[in-house]
Amino acid sequence: MTDMLLEVDGLHVSYGKAEVLHGISLAMKPGSILTVIGANGAGKTTLLNAIMGLIPSTGQIRYNGQPIPRTVEARVAAGLCLVPEKRELFGTMTVEDNIELGGFLRSKHEREQMQEEVYQRFPRLAERRKQLAGTLSGGERQMLALARALMSRPRLLLLDEPSLGLAPKIVADILQIVAELRTTGVSILLVEQNARAALEIADEGYLVELGEVRKSGPAAELANDPSLMEGYLGRQDSED
Numbered sequence: 001m002t003d004m005l006l007e008v009d010g011l012h013v014s015y016g017k018a019e020v021l022h023g024i025s026l027a028m029k030p031g032s033i034l035t036v037i038g039a040n041g042a043g044k045t046t047l048l049n050a051i052m053g054l055i056p057s058t059g060q061i062r063y064n065g066q067p068i069p070r071t072v073e074a075r076v077a078a079g080l081c082l083v084p085e086k087r088e089l090f091g092t093m094t095v096e097d098n099i100e101l102g103g104f105l106r107s108k109h110e111r112e113q114m115q116e117e118v119y120q121r122f123p124r125l126a127e128r129r130k131q132l133a134g135t136l137s138g139g140e141r142q143m144l145a146l147a148r149a150l151m152s153r154p155r156l157l158l159l160d161e162p163s164l165g166l167a168p169k170i171v172a173d174i175l176q177i178v179a180e181l182r183t184t185g186v187s188i189l190l191v192e193q194n195a196r197a198a199l200e201i202a203d204e205g206y207l208v209e210l211g212e213v214r215k216s217g218p219a220a221e222l223a224n225d226p227s228l229m230e231g232y233l234g235r236q237d238s239e240d
């Protein structure tokens with residue numbers, strides 16, 4: 001028996017003839033935050049999409065000690081939830097309606113309960129319930145994407161660059177929210193280019209370069225790794 005929530009072993013992904021993930025392996029404990037850091041094009045989004053089942057892959061993915069269910073729908077039902085880089089909110093719908101949609105798999109009673117929890121966690125969204133999602137600021141939009149994801153009561157949240165495009169102060173706020181989510185029992189696989197900030201809230205870190213894991217270990221160790229200073233940790237508030 002394994003005590004890991006997620007185990008990825010020798011994962012390969014190709015787009016047409018071009019292989020972009022060349023045998024990625026990682027393991028994640030329940031209740032933890034694992035961050036995957038790496039430059040543009042390293043393959044981070046591809047990794048999340050493969051774990052979610054949105055694109056085909058070879059290799060093994062085990063979830064909760066079992067082979068992960070085959071379809072995206074079954075993975076969602078098993079508690080996986082992806083917040084994609086583009087957030088994919090419905091801009092012409094209100095905040096409230098976007099949140100409501102996140103709970104589509106849940107009963108009305110559960111949805112109402114979750115909505116209350118979500119508005120308590122994100123008071124800014126509660127104030128803006130009736131506002132159209134397309135008119136929110138970047139930080140608020142990211143909050144809404146997280147809130148909508150929480151409505152599905154996920155066990156494993158896959159977050160694709162939640163800090164992308166946000167001002168440094170807002171990045172800190174969003175990552176603080178991510179860190180707090182872990183206290184509710186949800187496990188978080190966090191993909192970030194903002195390596196320093198991500199390593200600060202994570203338990204484990206993986207550095208991916210050109211579709212391969214180059215380094216992994218406790219996040220605190222990676223944050224102090226001299227070989228990462230130059231390329232990844234140098235700028236404290238890198239935004240892109």
Ligand SMILES: Nc1ncnc2c1ncn2[C@@H]1O[C@H](COP(=O)(O)OP(=O)(O)OP(=O)(O)O)[C@@H](O)[C@H]1O
Nearest residue numbers: 015016020038039040041042043044045046047193
């Ligand atoms: N649909 C696609 N078809 C062909 N190649 C793709 C496709 N999506 C991504 N790639 C390529 O796969 C590689 C990994 O891309 P991916 O988006 O996973 O990287 P990333 O680390 O998430 O980068 P970014 O931070 O820029 O999103 C890149 O070389 C990219 O050009």
